[in-house]
Each structure stands twice: as structure tokens, then as C-alpha cells.
Amino acid sequence: MKLADRVLNKDVRAVARLITLVENGDPEALPALKALYPHTGRAYILGVTGAPGAGKSTLVDKLTSAFRSRGQTVGIIAVDPTSPFTGGAILGDRIRMQRHYLDKGVFIRSMATRGHLGGLAVATNDVVHILDAYGMDIILIETVGVGQDEVEIVKTAHTCLVITVPGMGDDIQAIKAGILEIGDIFVVNKADREGADKTVKELEIMLGFNTYPQKSWKPPIYKTIAVKDEGISALVEGIDAHLSYLKDSGELKKRKLNQTEREFLEILQHNLMQQAMAKIGDREALTRLLSKIVNREADPYSLVEEMVKTWFA
């Protein structure tokens, strides 16, 4: 049986293997991705992002339990950083998710960034499609611990949770562009720590500066103590409310269109680049071209222009 058919037949091994192929950039994955695509578009994709140690994995664990208790299946993509020095990684997010290991309605996959910046692994989008086709109702994506600029999760998720904890810095930290602009829902986790209310207040003030058009979504702030299971049901209600808003306002369609555009352009770019490299030839041919430029026998602008013109003629 083909890999794609095995995925559709709920073969866990096939799902896991296909994810590996996609991660490795193996061309063998392509026919399967093509065959699975018509079966995607059903899942609700929830991004969970925030600073290292904020409690993302624990929250993902608790949210998974909440979704499972309603009978929804859950796919989890947990991203951890690859060492830029050795290329290795320790993927430890699963430690907090042990109770779901034997649940057939949960599929957990740890991914390393493999040098990709932005908080996600390079193949995250494709892995979302695979889990979607596999039949997961909700796909939770846990980003690496992020700082201020790793906001790539908005390219993939329908709803984005930003997790913070008390005492992360003064309110100036919150003005910084980036992470605070991508939250649909904010969570102040470890809310039994000193300063939780102050953190909520600061977030409220920061978000209050933003001007929201009428009838649009104002990001709510929830306090949770994830390890004690406190505040989770309210958070789940908030997530449900956001999904309803996305559907009713037409925002979901808009987000899907934007995300598809980015994905389409990325695939196009990747494909064009590969074809262009094939046209140029091997590494030696490229070096010959480059030497011409280095020796000032040609300039890179004209050279590329001429090459592209002939390819598309």
C-alpha cells in the first residue's frame, strides 16, 4: 500500500515515517503530500508560543486532556531548538505529556528546528497537513521558547496563544513589537507567583493602546496555573470563543487565504530555485560563473537577467 493510503488508514508507523521523509527534505515525500492534500483543511490549528520555561509544554498537556475529554483527537507538534554548533538537539517537550502516550487519539511528534529561524521547524507546515489528513481534529503546535521576534507561528496557526509568566521584565518589554502583536489570546501562567496581577495589568494596558476596529477581536488575558490544572477550563472557553469569532467574522477564511498564499509562494520559490540550479549544472559550473563575476568579466545583475530570460523564453 502507498504511504498516503496507509496514513489515511490510520497507520501510525506510516505517519511517523512520512514526517521523517518531509523533515529530511526527501523527494519521496512529495507524492504522498500530493495525495493527502485533498484530505486536509479540516483541522483547527492552535499555536502555543512564549518564552522558554513559561510552561508551554505543560499547557499543551492540559489543553490536550481538555480536548480529549470532549472526544476530539489531538495532534501535537513540539518544536525544540537545534544546536547551531553541533546540529544536535534534545527534544524534551514530551516529558510533560506522558499521560497521552498510550492514547490512540493523540499523536505527538517532536521536531528540531534544524537551523530554521522563526520558532518553528522548516517542515512544520507539511507535518500539519499530514496530521490533518491523518484525522486529528485539533493540531497543537508548540514553538521553541521564543523571545521577541520569532513570530512565524502566525503563518501556520488559526489561533495563537502567547504564554507569559509574572516577573519577565518591566512594561517596556511588553511594548516591543513582535510577539505581543501575534497573540489572539494571552495566558499569564504560573499565576500563583508574585506579580501575576501586575503582569495582567501591564498586558491589559499594552493591549489597550492598540486600536481595534468595532466588532473585531480584542485579545483576552487568562491566568492559569497549569501544573495545578487551574484556569484551564476558562482558557478552553476562550479558545472556543476565538474559533467562533474566526468563523463568524470571516477571519478564518482570510487567515487561510493568507497562509495558503505564503505556502504557495514558498513552494514556488523552492521549486524555481531547484530548477534554476539544475539548469546551471553542477557545483563546478556554478563556480565558473562566479569566477567570471569575481574577475569582473560580468556583473551578477546582467548575468541573472539573461539566464532567467532564456529559461522563460
Added chain:
Amino acid sequence: MAEEKQKKIRVLIAKPGLDGHDRGAKIIARALRDAGMEVIYTGLHQTPEQVVATALQEDVDAIGLSILSGAHNYLFPRVLELMKEKGLEDVMLFGGGIIPDEDIVKLKAMGVKEIFTPGTSTEEVIQFLRENIKK
């Protein structure tokens, strides 16, 4: 030229059973990471079922079990049995811990590829994995 295919060795390091001595497992996990491998680390008190379910979803090349509780004669065979059940025969099982020589012989005969005892250098483990995992 074209984007390089990245094949990484993925290893699950797990601590099944009831002992709480995870120092060795953590040292190995770090050493493998520093050798450029992707290490899935699942923490303490794993059941064999949990270990194998994780290996299945994570599509690992090898499973390393750290056992210092004395329950190795139960845990290794049970994991092997579950691996067979789930079709993970091509995944390599190895281990480490305080395990008597005569048990090591038996466990290796059953299908455990290698067992490392105290005093093993991390270099040896890395070398062993590189040689025995075909990528």
C-alpha cells in the same frame, strides 16, 4: 546546489521502571546531542508500552534504555516484544546501567544490540551508534 537532504540520527533515551537515577541517561542524551544527533528524552518512570509508543511516533533509529533498578531481565525483553508487535524490528535497542555480565549475554542473544556498563566513555556510545545506524 539543490537543498541538501538532512538525515539525522534520531535516538530515544528512556528510563523505564521505578529507579530515579537519571544522571547517566542525561549525560548520554547530552553527549549524543553534542555528536549532532536528535535525542528524544522522555524522563523518568516510563512503562515499556510508553517507550515503544514514543519510538513509534517519533520514528527513531534507536532506543536506549537506562536501567539501574535490577529489572533489566523484565524490561528489555518486554520492550523487544512490544517493538516486534508494532513492527519496529528495524529499530535498534541498546541500553546502559548496572547489569551483570551473564545477563548481558542473555539479553544480547534476545536481540538487545549492546549494553554499556559503568565506566563506558560517551565516545564509545557515539561511535557504536554511528557504526550501527545506517543513514
